Amino acid sequence: MQRTASAADFNAAQRFFRRASSLLWRRPRVAATVLLAPPMLWFVLIYLAALGILFLSAFWTVDDFTGEIVHQWTLINFETLATSETYRAIAGRTLGIAALVTLTDIVLAFPCAYFMARIAGPRLRATLFVVMLLPIWLSYVARVYAWRLILAHDGVLNWTLHQLGLPAADIGYTNTAMWLVFSYIWLPFMITPIYAAIERVPGSLFEASADLGAKGLRTFVKVTLPLVVPGIIAGSIFTFSLTMGDYITPILIGGPGSSFIGNVVYSNVGIANDIPFAAAFATIPAVVMVAYLFAARRLGAFEMM
Amino acid sequence: MESTFTKWALGIWTALVIVFLFVPIAIIVVYAFNPSHIQTWPLPGLSTRWFPAAWHNREIRHALWLSVKAALLATGISVTLGTAAAFAVHRFKFFGREAVSFIVVLPIALPGVLTGIALNSFFGFWHIGLSYWTIVIGHATFCIVIVYNNVIARLRRISGSLREASMDLGADTFVTFRRITLPMLSTALISGALLAFALSLDEVIVTTFTAGAQNTLPLWIFGAIRLGQRLPEVNVVVTVVMLATLIPVILAYRLMNRAPADTGK
Numbered sequence: 001m002q003r004t005a006s007a008a009d010f011n012a013a014q015r016f017f018r019r020a021s022s023l024l025w026r027r028p029r030v031a032a033t034v035l036l037a038p039p040m041l042w043f044v045l046i047y048l049a050a051l052g053i054l055f056l057s058a059f060w061t062v063d064d065f066t067g068e069i070v071h072q073w074t075l076i077n078f079e080t081l082a083t084s085e086t087y088r089a090i091a092g093r094t095l096g097i098a099a100l101v102t103l104t105d106i107v108l109a110f111p112c113a114y115f116m117a118r119i120a121g122p123r124l125r126a127t128l129f130v131v132m133l134l135p136i137w138l139s140y141v142a143r144v145y146a147w148r149l150i151l152a153h154d155g156v157l158n159w160t161l162h163q164l165g166l167p168a169a170d171i172g173y174t175n176t177a178m179w180l181v182f183s184y185i186w187l188p189f190m191i192t193p194i195y196a197a198i199e200r201v202p203g204s205l206f207e208a209s210a211d212l213g214a215k216g217l218r219t220f221v222k223v224t225l226p227l228v229v230p231g232i233i234a235g236s237i238f239t240f241s242l243t244m245g246d247y248i249t250p251i252l253i254g255g256p257g258s259s260f261i262g263n264v265v266y267s268n269v270g271i272a273n274d275i276p277f278a279a280a281f282a283t284i285p286a287v288v289m290v291a292y293l294f295a296a297r298r299l300g301a302f303e304m305m
Numbered sequence: 306m307e308s309t310f311t312k313w314a315l316g317i318w319t320a321l322v323i324v325f326l327f328v329p330i331a332i333i334v335v336y337a338f339n340p341s342h343i344q345t346w347p348l349p350g351l352s353t354r355w356f357p358a359a360w361h362n363r364e365i366r367h368a369l370w371l372s373v374k375a376a377l378l379a380t381g382i383s384v385t386l387g388t389a390a391a392f393a394v395h396r397f398k399f400f401g402r403e404a405v406s407f408i409v410v411l412p413i414a415l416p417g418v419l420t421g422i423a424l425n426s427f428f429g430f431w432h433i434g435l436s437y438w439t440i441v442i443g444h445a446t447f448c449i450v451i452v453y454n455n456v457i458a459r460l461r462r463i464s465g466s467l468r469e470a471s472m473d474l475g476a477d478t479f480v481t482f483r484r485i486t487l488p489m490l491s492t493a494l495i496s497g498a499l500l501a502f503a504l505s506l507d508e509v510i511v512t513t514f515t516a517g518a519q520n521t522l523p524l525w526i527f528g529a530i531r532l533g534q535r536l537p538e539v540n541v542v543v544t545v546v547m548l549a550t551l552i553p554v555i556l557a558y559r560l561m562n563r564a565p566a567d568t569g570k
Contacts, residue, residue, distance in 0.1 A: 021477030028397055035393035039386040043408050047446050050427035057426050112322050115315040130558045135326050137503040137554040141526045142543035146329035149336060154345035156332055237414055245416020262418035275426050285416040
């Protein structure tokens, strides 16, 4: 008796799955909604909502006595930012170093990506790929800390210079140190997209260029470089944005005068507890990045990511 | 075509970049064996005395456990949501399809401090206290893209005809998914999950804003370095964590690049 009941249950379940299956097959809209709703709800209800609230709170202020956020429209945060020399300098430093780091990483990464895509054999290429990307996944704080040890007064760098009979380079806790460390930390993010872009260029184009009489450098400037631009842009999204949004490296590597936008945001959320002001300052990197992302998308950079 | 000189120059450049990438990591590993409290170079000797010290430190254990718990759940969420989004975008044409890949990548394309403070003010706005759960929400949000990218790249390489053949032979959507699509997808899923786990385990910029009073391991490390305290233990912890992430990440890359045909058979 029980056996037939469970057999009936089984048949019912099977019929249910059959029907669900054919429903999903005949109505792709239903299938797409079922798949898409959970991830999109997550992003809309949490992430985009969070960005929205952040943007709104930039126009709010904090009650001096209670420390509570007052939901009242005001431009005071932006006025403070616009009129303050200090904050302008911080924004300038953040954007400037982010741009410098991006350029440095393009220069460092391009030859590597080119070597991997066009010269290395398949086995070497696969190995290089893993080796170059490995550091991304190894602890970020650890890698920043490593540079603190290297650049310290009694660190590896000065010891090496001393052995070579050179004067000590006291670049620890300076903007130079930050530039070096940022370039180091984000370099792997530049290699993959440039590699992807070079790999897509058909080999015949290089041959055609050579057949038409172009020398190596000319082929590089006229053929390779323009085709690789989307890859460079894709990489720069990461190096630029990651540098701009950092506050750990300025704390651990930078000196007293190397605050980034992120540091102001960080201290206003923690100690000073002025989220509206922090939000207002955070709109600068946000606006810069959103504009940059839209431009990048038009230039086809997303294909390289 | 590149001349021999160009080839060599590029090769040497690549080798130097690899040295640049790995020397700092090697130095950290050496410092883990520093017998002294003071971090100077050259080391006065070599010793493993700080390994047991770090192992028995309760703060480190708590932080490590919190990090692992958060990374496990965040990975679970991002595998589920990232795979679903990848399937939807790959299989169906719909309005706003392009926007999906744009939104998914936003949490890692926008500056980290922005994602951090946005989530922080979001939780504040709804009066949600910062806890284990808020850490997980933050991590899952930026880990989804890792799984999404991995899965969609694999889906593009799998040919649709196998799926159609399966359905022609009478298998329904679910059976086809389980017997055809999933086996061809499994390595991409595992590698996506491993990378998401590694990312979650190491993240510090967003986590600061979502963690409240508790410390994840990277937060503990950051705090200790900043205050200049317990640096010998920091050296050990950092070394162990890096070596421990090395294996899953290498595994992930090997799985990611395996051709789907090998795994389908």
